[in-house]
Amino acid sequence: MFKIHEIREMIKLIDQSSIDEFKLEIDGAKLTMKKSVAETVAVSQPVAQAPVAASAPAAAPVVVQAPVVEAPAVQIEAPKPAAAAVQEDENLHKIVSPMVGTFYRSPEPGKPAYVQPGDKVTASKVVCIVEAMKLFNEIEAEVTGEIVKVLVEDGQLVEYGQPLFLVKPE
Incomplete structure (x- = not known):
C-alpha cells in the first residue's frame, strides 16, 4: 500500500x-x-438544412469547417553566452543526472559536501546523491579531473540527463 x-x-x-x-x-x-498537457477547445456551429421533399433525391451532407483559433506565438530568447565561455564549456565534461530526483551535495544534512569547485576527482569518486522514491543513489564523477562548477542547488529537483557538474578532465 x-x-x-x-x-x-x-x-x-x-x-x-x-x-x-x-x-x-x-x-x-x-x-x-x-498529466494533462494542453486544454482542448471545441468549436461547433449549427448547420442549417433546407427541408427535403419526399420525392427528391437525398442531399449530400454539408461539411462546415470550424474556424481555427490559434494562440499567439510567444518567442523567448535566452541571452547569448560569450564566445570564450562557449569554447571553454566545450572542453569540459558534464556529469549528468541518470534519473529524475532530488539533488543533494552531501551525504547527510549538516555534513560537508562531497565535492567543491576546485576539488580533484577520480572516475569512481562519489560527487553527490540523487534521491528518487526514497532511494539515495550515489553519483560518481565518471572522469578524472577537477570540479569547475556545480550547476544545481542542494535540494533541487533534477531531470534525467540534466547536467549537475562541470569537470575539467586531466
Missing part, C-alpha cells in the same frame, strides 16, 4: 518532469498518474 507522503512526492516529481503518464505496481497496489 502506498503512503500519502510517497504519493505526494511522486506527484511533485512527475509534475516537474516532462513525463506525461506514469504507472507503478508494487505488491498488487497500482498507481497511475496522468
Whole structure:
C-alpha cells in the first residue's frame, strides 16, 4: 500500500518532469498518474438544412469547417553566452543526472559536501546523491579531473540527463 507522503512526492516529481503518464505496481497496489498537457477547445456551429421533399433525391451532407483559433506565438530568447565561455564549456565534461530526483551535495544534512569547485576527482569518486522514491543513489564523477562548477542547488529537483557538474578532465 502506498503512503500519502510517497504519493505526494511522486506527484511533485512527475509534475516537474516532462513525463506525461506514469504507472507503478508494487505488491498488487497500482498507481497511475496522468498529466494533462494542453486544454482542448471545441468549436461547433449549427448547420442549417433546407427541408427535403419526399420525392427528391437525398442531399449530400454539408461539411462546415470550424474556424481555427490559434494562440499567439510567444518567442523567448535566452541571452547569448560569450564566445570564450562557449569554447571553454566545450572542453569540459558534464556529469549528468541518470534519473529524475532530488539533488543533494552531501551525504547527510549538516555534513560537508562531497565535492567543491576546485576539488580533484577520480572516475569512481562519489560527487553527490540523487534521491528518487526514497532511494539515495550515489553519483560518481565518471572522469578524472577537477570540479569547475556545480550547476544545481542542494535540494533541487533534477531531470534525467540534466547536467549537475562541470569537470575539467586531466
